[in-house]
Amino acid sequence: MANRPERLRAVEPLFILAPPCTFSWTICAMLGQHPQMYALPELHLFSTETMAAWLHACSHESYQMDHGLARVVAELYFGGQTDYAVARARGWLRRRVHLNTGYILELLGQRLSPLIPVEKSPSVVYRTEFMQRSFNMFPDARFIHLVSHPATWCVGVTETIAELSLQQPLSPSHWLVQLTSFPRLAQGELPDVPVADPQVGWHSLHTGIAAFLDTVPRRQRLTVRGEDLLSASNQGLIDVASWLGLRTDSDALDEMRHPERSPFAGYGPASAPFGSDIFLVQKPVLRPGWLEARSLDSPVSWRSDGQGLFPEVKDLAGQFGYR
DSSP states (O other): OOOOOOOOOOOOOEEEEOOTTSSHHHHHHHHHTSTTEEEOOOOOGGGSSBHHHHHHHHHHOSSOTTHHHHHHHHHHHSSSSSHHHHHHHHHHHHTTTTSBHHHHHHHHHHHHTTSEEEEOOGGGGGOHHHHHHHHHHOTTOEEEEEEOOHHHHHHHHHHHHHHHHHHSOOOTTSHHHHTTOOEEOOOTTOOOEEOOOHHHHHHHHHHHHHHHHTTSOGGGEEEEEHHHHHSSOSHHHHHHHHHTTOOOSHHHHHHHTOGGGSTTSSOOOTTSOOSSOTTTTTSOSSOGGGGOOOOTTSOOTTOSSOOOOOHHHHHHHHHTTOO
């Protein structure tokens, strides 16, 4: 019997955990431009255990949940991101409906080996079981908890809502509106009450991520301020690459300064246009406002009552190194 070709071993993935609107796609694309990494679009795989359940969920979602996975399968297996290739990619996925979702990511990792797949899907941070599923399936994976200044995040959310509302009013169930509608945890004797303020969503989602990561070995997790990676200094990028045991030479660092070169930085074909940050594809991938100096003690622009950040928000932000 002829010797079978040795199957490439998939490299353990790097998962970026961050709420939506945390410039996570830009950071993912930056890391993915490192010569030893590859940025994946949003796959949303770990919202289900099996591909059968995942495909069923995709058929009922209104935000094109399968576009990222269809695009990367088309790119890696069928020669590029055309409608023809995407149709074949979706057929490829249907033929693997009997597999679990982690094995699909493993197949992509084998295709990319020896590159480290970098995956970020904001949907995974909404439920601990989704994050736990990624860790159960990839117990040697690395995790980056990507954080941003709460005021920067809240301004981004409210400005995006206002911009989209000029075209068409957003329903209360829209995911962006939902980010402003998290119930604030009880303060003293007060009951839990909904507060129409995005800082509650910032606090709730980051608290959930931090609690999950407490169960992950310290050597496999790293909290990173996104502003440190976006700044003109290379030190943040060097710190992440060093933690991963990767190159930190000037050529590698220069490549990471070009997230716009990712094959998923723009729209895909008509049959799968999304899968990355839809708010960046027609705008600069790096925005100056992300690095605007902000204080935890200043009044906030999205409230008309002159109040600032809630005490629990300032406390958590202080733990992340913000002042």
